[in-house]
Amino acid sequence: METFFKLVGWLSLALASLVKLILAAIVIEVVSDVVLRNLNFRPISWGVSATEYGLLYSAFLPVPWLVRTKGHVFVEFLRRALPQGGRLVLEKAVYALCIGLCLYLTFYAFAAFLDALATGAYETKTFDMPKWLIFLPISLGFFLSALEWCRYIVGHDSLYDIDVLDREGL
Template sequence: MHAALMRACGVVAAGVVALITLLVCWDVVTRNLGLRSLPWINEVTEYALPIATLAAAPWLMWRNQHVRLDLLGAVLSPAAQRRVDRMASLLGLVVSLLMVWYSVRVLLDSRDAGSLVIKALVFPEWWLYVPVPFGFALLALECGRRVLFPSGLTDEAETR
């Protein structure tokens, strides 16, 4: 179940990046051909970037492809490296849970205020915040897994 969820994060991130790429290419081509551009493309791509980032982060961590300081691995013993990894995962868990809490508060405050985004597209501002608690909850889930099962690599990471 966890592996399927993490793979789904990767698929979502790839799909969003593909959509951004297509929209930007469409915009560039239509502008260069002197055709009418779609005014909402810049906004959609702007709003899609955080979605791609929030979906990719837990997937990359699950695959052990996240940013890490490899220099420590060269100077620490394997046992010390595992302890550092576990402490980093615990810190990541705490920070991710704080971000979930804070982002839900911001989302609810925006919803309660009735704030709107008024550009080419008009919609409730809180919609922009919806991906944030989900993305950080998925990061917290992966960090928690790493705290509880520090030596457990994913199947994909082991077969590389």
């Protein structure tokens, strides 16, 4: 099980790293667009659409890494008011709820992914984007997030630990 969660962690890190490149490309595109407009040249026609898709990928691909590194916002006033046993029960309930929500959203995003793949649907803007490429990062991000929440529920770590460093070196 430890090896499985380590592989999920590496995949989560790889997706988060990919998002860094996507964000860098978005910055380059926006700066290029502004420079071209200021020099009275035509802007890059596909730039706005590419930026929109890049932001979609940037929203969903790093989510599993945020779960692993405890980068999400959480409120713990109720948890602190409980005794130690109650805290553990509440933690496990929160993890189970997060797993359920992630799997629910994965199910619908993956169903849309499969439908778009089967129908060959495209989103048409300044360039045609296969719709399955729109649903892919949503499905992947939520599914891997569910696996990262599973890591907490089986006791490998706690979301509420102050120490953010992972014992696996990730």
